[in-house]
Amino acid sequence: MIWLILATLVVVFIIGFRILNSDARRASQALTHRLNIEPLYVESMLSQMGKIPGGEFVNYLLHNSESHIGNAASVLLIYQTFIIDDEEQNLVFWQSLLRKARLPSELTPTHTRMALSFLRELEPEAEELSAFRQRYNALFTVEPELAPVPKSNVYYLDGFTPKN
Template sequence: MIWLMLATLVVVFVIGFRVLTSDSRRAIRRLTDRLNIQPVPVESMMDQMGKTAGNEYLSYLARPDEAHLQNAAQVLLIWQVSIVDGSEQNLQYWHRLMQKARLAAPITDAQVRLALGFLRELEPDALELNNFQLRYNAQFIPQGGVHWLH
């Protein structure tokens, strides 16, 4: 009889947890499915952001339009390449992921500010992020693509 009560308690806990976290899992899955990656990099970034900024990012990512998905992906790119691993190999890897997901675009000033806001607990250097923006855009924007920045 006790095992039945314990099993019921476990089932209720698991179902309750899944219901409470379904919106966040759905928002994260939207980005990870598009990029064809595991949720670990997104969840890791959100953990590094801290609870408040992580929840803000999650709310931002949960918005249904493509522009918010694009900006959230660019924040992930900025974090992965500017904060986690700035190597050329990592930059190429993340750019390829963005291209395959049809999310590759120049990094805008607004996206850098967005990243600075979400990553505020990490106290990123704004100058470093701006330098990364210039490096990324110079490397991946076709010569005729400068009009994308406006």
């Protein structure tokens, strides 16, 4: 009889825990499935954010739109490369994850403002984060090739071209 009561308590505890954490789990899964990474990365960031900013981040991710997932992935990139480990091989790893997931890999001022907002309990410096964004974009932003300049801006419709 006692084992039945204990089993009931365990089941109620597990169900209650899953209900209380279902939003965070769904939000974490949306991002981890898109980036094809372990949930540990997102869950550790959520725990470091604190209760209120972490809840705001979860609510933001629950919108489940392409732009929200891209912005959340950029915040995760900033957390993993600016807060945790800023070595160049880590930058290359996270940039390649974004590229493989077909998410924008360039960091914008909007991404840095979002990271400052969501990571506010970690107290990142705005100037340092801006310098990091510029360094990251300089490493990974490829400038488009310039188009060849035509020799003449005169085009003939009848196929006639003047001789030089």
